[in-house]
Amino acid sequence: MIENASGADGEVPVGTAGRSRSVVLRGEHLSKTYATRVVHDVDLELSSGRLHVLAGGNGSGKSTLLKMLAGVVPADAGGAIVLGGRRIAAESYSPRAARAGGLRFVHQDLGLVDPLSIAENFALDGGHPHRLPGWIDDRRLLERTSEDLRRAGLDFDPRIPVAALRPSDRTLIAIARALREDPDADAARPPLTLILDEPTASLPITEVDRLLDRLDALRAAGHGIALVTHRLSEVMRIADDVTVLRDGNVVGTGPIGDFDQDRILALIAGHVPERLTRHERDSSRAPVVLSARGLSAGPIRGIDLDVHRGEIVGVAGLVGSGRTTLLRALFGDVPAVGQIAVDGESVPIRSTRDAVAHRFALVPEDRVREAAYLDAPVWENLSAASLWRYRTRLGLSGRRERRAAPALISRFRVRTPSAAAPLAALSGGNQQKVVLARWLQTNPRVLLLDEPTQGVDAVARDDIHRTVRETVDGGACAVVVSSDVEELEQLCDRVIVLHGGRLVQTLAGARVRRDILTAAIQQENRVA
């Protein structure tokens, strides 16, 4: 209804909760031009007590927009930022002005130093209290930090190192640090405005809820919040307002009630995405490709699993339920007991080498640590699993590898400046496509995927899903571990639910639905 329209004006009582809404920040005609214009005439409004989600694909200008609001990147002349009723021309805006205007930022990497204590991390931002010049008052710092934590509703000892915290707690600590009140703050000032850049990108789904609950509480306390996120289900759940950017333009903005998930996805992608309609078909009569009997390894205990040709089996469960270990055990990466058979023939898989020899492929969760050669060119990353293809009488032919790359890049829709660019130059989603493409050249029988689209934007995610489906339709089978019930629903024919290392439930057909999945994951001891 209001694509490309500007937001509401001024003070309007809004919302079911009847929260009064006062604008705390308004960006007007914000543009940014480097070599090309990356942000084009964007208007944006944040209100106290409301949460505004910024959505958009990679390269849509979200990050640049945030940097302009932070004053780190100067906006083009002609724009202005209205903060706390004061209008500041883009040319004279600065990080200091942003801070004085009550804006606080938490970036994706959180800006925490892991080995240091919570208190030390607070001091990195707010400074150390001093007893004498040059003498740090540690006790005073601890007291001050405890007080800040208590006010933020966090019950942590400020002396423990940040590294010891769970991922979601680290995010909460970073938020608490950002929202810490200056001791000499004006008491009459409205609550600070919090701007978060993809705080959930690196969090497992189970940890996301805690963060969203916290944001909900902050909103209720009157803070205005802006949130950049890739995850559409989050957008739907938490937002009051949403703005979608594509190629630097606002392509849709308004209260969340005007949007649904498909519409947001269409706005992000710029076209109505070909959503994978889940195959309502029954693979159970197709021959069994992968079969495991009594598989035990690490936390997992006695798992029996059959995966048929053309079937995608999802693995759901809480963190620690043994999902990843199951994949690792199938791939020979952790010592396991039990039988594994491929096409009805028992195969001993004692190492990753055995697994690859039997045409298994594993796309691990931690791409940077376990799959990527970041400094190597894209073509070398593509050929890494299938070097035998490029052998000649005189040895390995790098030229053949380089020649094969462009076709793969286009087939798997990898967005890269060139085949010779280092993998590090690609976005996360495109790196993931490279890793997947690497394996698909080996023509795998069994595709094992661990969180294949974590931290990947919505368009790349659809590409990856489609590729997996095509591969499986070609006669392979897949086992997909995901914390994202939406992904399981879209992609899988059948989902097994693990709890405490045991298979407690199998959902198939129409029962592969996110609400049923969520309930099954949370439920204990319901052996089916």
Place this chain on the structure above:
Amino acid sequence: MTTSALPSPLPRVSLGALVERFGLLILVIAMIVLFSALPSSGPAFRSVLNVQTLVANQGVGLVVAIALLFPLAAGYFDFSVGAVASAACLVTAACTATFGLPLWLGITLALAFGVGVGAGLGWMVAYLEVNPFISTLGAATLLGGAIFAYTGGLQITSGIPRELTAIGSGRVGGVPTIALAAALIALVAWWLMSRTVFGRRLYAVGANPRATQLLGVDVRRIQFLSFVASGTVAALGGVLLLARQGAATSDSGMTMLFPALTAVLLGTIVIHVGRPSVPGTIIGLLFVAVLVSGLTLVGAPAWVGQVFNGAALLIAVAFARLARARGRAARR
């Protein structure tokens, strides 16, 4: 499926990128031109004898540097190469001159010695996960001590087989035989590293061992083999050292380590920045050799060589680091 244009297989090669990739080679050529043209060094530098000496003198250094390449590609420094070369030199000399064994047997035993040391170190590093810095430095020190114990600080000078010393000082068609031998070893090493699956795995292990393991590669075996290759090539370097010197010294071989390290690290800033390679090492070695030879002929004092080696090492490491950081920053 998609109609988007295929990206070109190689990026547009800009002049800047070309200079970056071959800057060191251009510098080597520029120095050769400069020293040949300078009146103070020109006649001597240009002379056939100087060129032959320069090339022959680098033969042993090149082979020792190549020995360093294999573990370095896999991500490990091997500080034992100099000592292994020195010890293999002594083994050959002792077998032939002292015990009167035939030359082929002496060389075989020297190579077996190199394989053994490499296998031992490889086993420690790959399977026992001992820190390679400490284990290779320890092995180097131990070998240095053993050499001293056996020789008592004296050289073995008499009884070195003629056939061997002929390689060290002879020429084939004007080219020093030892340089040809080193070139042959370099060619085989180049083929192994850049034209075989083993070589590709070597670099893959160096870049990301965990990812390589998940490709179904036996990472420990690759690490082990890199040290075996290192020990073998270092022993070959030792045999060539004996051929060149005509005598086995009681030196611990540490003096050979640092020029080799300099050449290898200088080599990482050419062609494929950040990646050790045989062609890069040759260019790195030539760079140092030409400069030191030229400066000596111009009349620079003797300490210049050492100062220069150290400076080149630091510059190479810093440059490779910066180039790598820049490559990463290309990411938006």
